[in-house]
Amino acid sequence: MGLRAYVARRILQLIVTFWAFFTLLFVLFRMMPGDPTSMFIMDGMTPEQREQRIAELGLDQPLYVQYVEYARQLLTGDFGQSFIYRDPVIDIIVVRFMNTIVLMGTALVIAYLIGITFGAIMGWWRDSRFERGGIVVTLIARSSPEFWVGIVLLSVFAFWLGWFPSSGMRTTGGELGGGFVARYGSADFLRHLFLPALTGAIVYLATPTLLMRSTMLDVLNADFIEIKKAEGLPERTVLYKHAARNSILPIVTVMAIATGAAMGGSVVIETVFNWPGMGREMVNAVNNNDYPLAMAAFFLMGSVVIIMNFIADLTYVYLDPRVEYE
Amino acid sequence: MVEDNTSRRRVLKGAGVAGATGLVTSFAGCLGDDDPDVEGADELDEEVPEIHLVAPTAGTNPFRNELASIIADNWEEIGFEVDLEELEFGAHVDKAVVQQDFDASLLGWGGTPERIDPHTFIYDMHHSNNTAEGGRNTPGYENDEYDELAELQVTQVDEDERQQTVYDAQEIIAEDQPRTYIANEGGYHPYASARVTDVDPTLGEGLNSFWNMISATPTDDDTVRFGYPSEIISLNPMQDLATPDRQFVRLIYDQLYRIDEDGFPSPWLATDDPEIEDDGMTYTLEIRDGVTFHDGEDLTVEDVEFTYEMYADSPTYSDLVDVIDEIDTSGNEITFHLEEQYAPFTANVLGQVYIFPEHIWGDVDPDDLVDFEDENWTGSGPFEFRDWERQAELQLEAFDDHFETPNADTFIRIPGSDTSTLVNSLESGQIDMVGAVPQPTAVDRVRDDDELDLADFDAVGYAMVEYNTRREPLDDRHARRALSYGVPKEEYVEFIRDGMGTVTHTTISEHNEFWHNPDVEEFYEDLEAAQQELADGGYGWDDDGRLHYGADQ
Missing domain, CATH: 1.10.3720.10 (MetI-like)
Known part of the structure; x- marks a missing residue:
């Protein structure tokens, strides 16, 4: 196998690695207990406000919908908005x-x-x-x-x-x-x-x-x-x-x-x-x-x-x- | 039993010689062991279901984590089977408060100044309207007699009448024990006495208090540097905010009233206490003259009216002003007509709504309020915004035109990765105050350091065990009362918390003197009383000491 073919194959592997990594991340975070409203509940967020916020964030959608949405976003180079700070993630990091x-x-x-x-x-x-x-x-x-x-x-x-x-x-x-x-x-x-x-x-x-x-x-x-x-x-x-x-x-x-x-x-x-x-x-x-x-x-x-x-x-x-x- | 002994030893080690009394109490339960001194029911039915106790991890809260394992041991001692689950804060809140998937949960309720008015602790936390998922009545406690009192106190504008109702309500929950009220967790916040004077730690908040931040006076330069173990989310008052955020938002934005050092609402942008009409539904007050926003524009009664309308339209805070039906203005006066009587109106609404400049926020669509970036965060408060780099520092400077000019020209908030890093920075002279309670070892270092000191404060909030009354056996008052006898409140305060805080038996802290009922039924650790309570409730024990329902129950 020539150098060029090797590099091409290695790039393909890279893409697969990224996809697997991203998917794993998504699943891991969604499996974690709690949600972004947890930290506000003891500070007085009411159940109605909580539900409204969850819906706003799209967290009431089925998981695959959230997954596809997030993948689409990421492909366009957009990390989305922080749930807590409500600022673009990219500005924060x-x-x-x-x-x-x-x-x-x-x-x-x-x-x-x-x-x-x-x-x-x-x-x-x-x-x-x-x-x-x-x-x-x-x-x-x-x-x-x-x-x-x-x-x-x-x-x-x-x-x-x-x-x-x-x-x-x-x-x-x-x-x-x-x-x-x-x-x-x-x-x-x-x-x-x-x-x-x-x-x-x-x-x-x-x-x-x-x-x-x-x-x-x-x-x-x-x-x-x-x-x-x-x-x-x-x-x-x-x-x-x-x-x-x-x-x-x-x-x-x-x-x-x-x-x-x-x-x-x-x-x-x-x-x-x-x-x-x-x-x-x-x-x-x-x-x-x-x-x-x-x-x-x-x-x-x-x-x-x-x-x-x-x-x-x-x-x-x-x-x-x-x-x-x- | 092995685990049992180690956890006790850890506690007693800290107790030293003074621990002798603690030792007696601690081991009292062990004497009876498999052979209860109390006679239970003769004929036994099935075993009482296992109790799923949810508690914080040692990392989240080392004190409560320690307490939880002693509680679990005590409960097993009196015949319950206990499954102790330790969770991080977010997961704990989700499991217990939102999912309500627990039997017993060891958690704390914070005592922010607006909770000095008894409404939150009496109505929100114990009225049967608030039992939904995520509601504040996590135990699902329902008692018609209690509900009536909780509703009555809302309507009582006369403070003495309201006090009596609040007293009665406390008596009922003390008997029913939907929660074991354990301790008001006061403590100390460290500061550099060599660099800052006139610190003013107040009830429930210590050095995080508003009064401390405007009173603290730097000795050698003009800056106070304040450390806190987490970063704030935003300075936008319309966002979902947590307590640390509000503690800074309120420096930049003013309210009509502020909760004073004694816990009562006192006039701030208003000139005097509100005039309340006899029906208790009309509040009239006058706005101070000559107040300006940080950009120099006058703060007028129109700004106040605008603000209340903006809150009513906002998705995040409309609940707060729900009770307002209509607003009138005339000259410098503003009148709020309420839909129904609401005794905590001054403290919990007028004292919590931040007044916004209409000329900046006037055109913002209600749905965009939470995302609106006023880059200068223009308010009218005693401090104005200078600059902010997240995780590094937030800079505020004194607003010289304010009627209460703060003593520090510059106030800097420095978020730390944890409290111990902040204490390090305090010792090395990089910060002047820390708004968090350090670990006991760090407390000793601060005590020994000539340049540093500790500011004591009492708490309004408390640590508690909540019982899920939707489930067996916690639907039974006898079971809950027995479990309450298994909670070592004194040991918790004296030994585990090293003397920080005070034991409590009711939902209103003893430091909240006016509303606290000192004569409610008290539950100290007493395993024999616990067994007696269970026997009275018709329970019995099998030969292994395991608790069963009685056949007659």
């Missing part, structure tokens, strides 16, 4: 989604930069004290729960030393809104970003480090490294230019998948640091039975995972011609 991407993106970049370097050095200095110590540290980071790492960093840097704020995305009371640079480029923002991003970086650090180390070990056993060494190249050149570069391939795949996973993992970090991101909005929407908002949030996060996997597959084929199109 775009800002939140950006906040999450900036946070988790920073965390991942730090994690992979440090992870790849650290892993390469560990592989190079096999059996050294550095390697053994490094593995222990990495494994500790890997097994620490996100919220625990967050709380430890908070206690040290926010409460004890007082260097960083404990929550939020900026100092309150300032101008809201503004362009991308104004929002995400200010020193105040970076100060707020530091601890949550570091938390994410620590948690996501282990995968690239360990993976890099083990592929390094494979590559270092390869004949061409011996030849390069025999050619009399400096150690540094062999390490970075030949060994590390050839070990990086699997990292690319893992990175794509990790990006997807990190989006989902942001919920905990956002909760601990009160970060106004997608994860928190998602939790609220689920608690309030705000189906359109909750589904859009899950859909977006899931899409990142699906698309990143897709990209990983394609990159792999591109980077390594030995990979079979099967």
Whole structure:
């Protein structure tokens, strides 16, 4: 099978995956007990008002009608209106989604930069004290729960030393809104970003480090490294230019998948640091039975995972011609 | 029994030395175990059906979750079979209040200021008109004698007469126990005493109260930063709103009357108490002079009239003003003619309708009211809207032309992911007040911190067990009364809630002094009394201690 056919088949799979994902989401949310009026009932919504609202939202329609309607809406790129806020879902989540991407993106970049370097050095200095110590540290980071790492960093840097704020995305009371640079480029923002991003970086650090180390070990056993060494190249050149570069391939795949996973993992970090991101909005929407908002949030996060996997597959084929199109 | 012991131990651990009395009460029931001290019916019929108790999960409400497992143990102790189901808030409300698919449900009723008037607790919650799915009479309680009293109090404009009726009504439900009224769950809200002074926690609301928000005074700058564990839905007063939303909407919009710190409606945009004619159906009042909206336009009697008409046409709030038949205006005076007598009119209608600027809302179609976006949210209240980014912050600033200018120039509301994050932010100096009760461990930290303090408040609402009187055996008053004896109210307040709140036996809180009847029948945890009650009702026990209907019942 040629490359083109492979890509075509992979795209078809992608479409089927999206459809299955969307359907599953729809069914799951409708199976959840309660409805969007539940939260108002104890605040005095009368039974008549409740019924009227349910009808307004179309929730009294048979499930398949709601399903078809929602699918039609989604195909036109419309996420609908939030049941609770009564605003277009897209307006609510775009800002939140950006906040999450900036946070988790920073965390991942730090994690992979440090992870790849650290892993390469560990592989190079096999059996050294550095390697053994490094593995222990990495494994500790890997097994620490996100919220625990967050709380430890908070206690040290926010409460004890007082260097960083404990929550939020900026100092309150300032101008809201503004362009991308104004929002995400200010020193105040970076100060707020530091601890949550570091938390994410620590948690996501282990995968690239360990993976890099083990592929390094494979590559270092390869004949061409011996030849390069025999050619009399400096150690540094062999390490970075030949060994590390050839070990990086699997990292690319893992990175794509990790990006997807990190989006989902942001919920905990956002909760601990009160970060106004997608994860928190998602939790609220689920608690309030705000189906359109909750589904859009899950859909977006899931899409990142699906698309990143897709990209990983394609990159792999591109980077390594030995990979079979099967 | 294993589960039984662990849950008790958890409670008693917190009690420490002082727990000695609690220990005696707690284990009193265990002594009799399979061999009830009370003689039941000799001839037994079939087993009493299992009781399906719906309660909150530990995540939703740790205190009530703990209480539910003790209640379930106690009920099993006196011979019932109990199926305890723990649900999240939304699912719980749906199952118990909407679907009415429960036998007993442990839930709370909030005590917002408009519920200080006894109407909600007496009429809405216990009158047989309100038993439909989603109605407030969740137990499906029906008692003709009670209904008459509940209807009578609506018509009594004379407060002393109305008080007597409300007293009588409380006596009846205390005897019938359609609900076990457990405790008014007061508590503490933490704040930074070093950064804010003049906090004013009021009945039922603590630091969320309107009076606190206009009174709180920042010490070193001009801003008060207020944290709350959830975001508000909207500032549009015509939307379906929950309590946290109203707590901010009412800063921006004014009413004719506001519920004051003592729980009574007091004149706000109105100059004085309304003049009520002898038939109790005509209310006349005068509007303050010189009030303006945030955009500088005058607030006139026409705006008030427009507002009430708009409410009448709105799909969300027409119920609120249903009782108004006609409105007249003359000069600065406005007169409301009611369709029938409605004693809580001042508190629950005049005190709840927000006055809107006609020049902004005048052309909005009634069906579009809920979606209408007035970007500046122009009202006439003591604070005006500045800016809002959801999940991040809502900024308000003092409206200097208001007759009650707030003490803070800027008031910022910061939603938190949960209460503990907010307490963290309070400790690190990023916020100044939290409108929620923290976990006991956090309370201790706040106590130890020189810069922080706790604001105490009492509650009007209460935690309760509701009994589904549509079902057996809860249709029987004896069964309900017996179950009420199985609820450890004192243990709940003292140990589980660490002293926050007060035990109650009636639907009107003791902190609502004027309407609270202090002499109703009281139900404390007493498993022997519970068994006696069941025996009196004709029930009996088999050799395993399981409760049966008596043959003669």
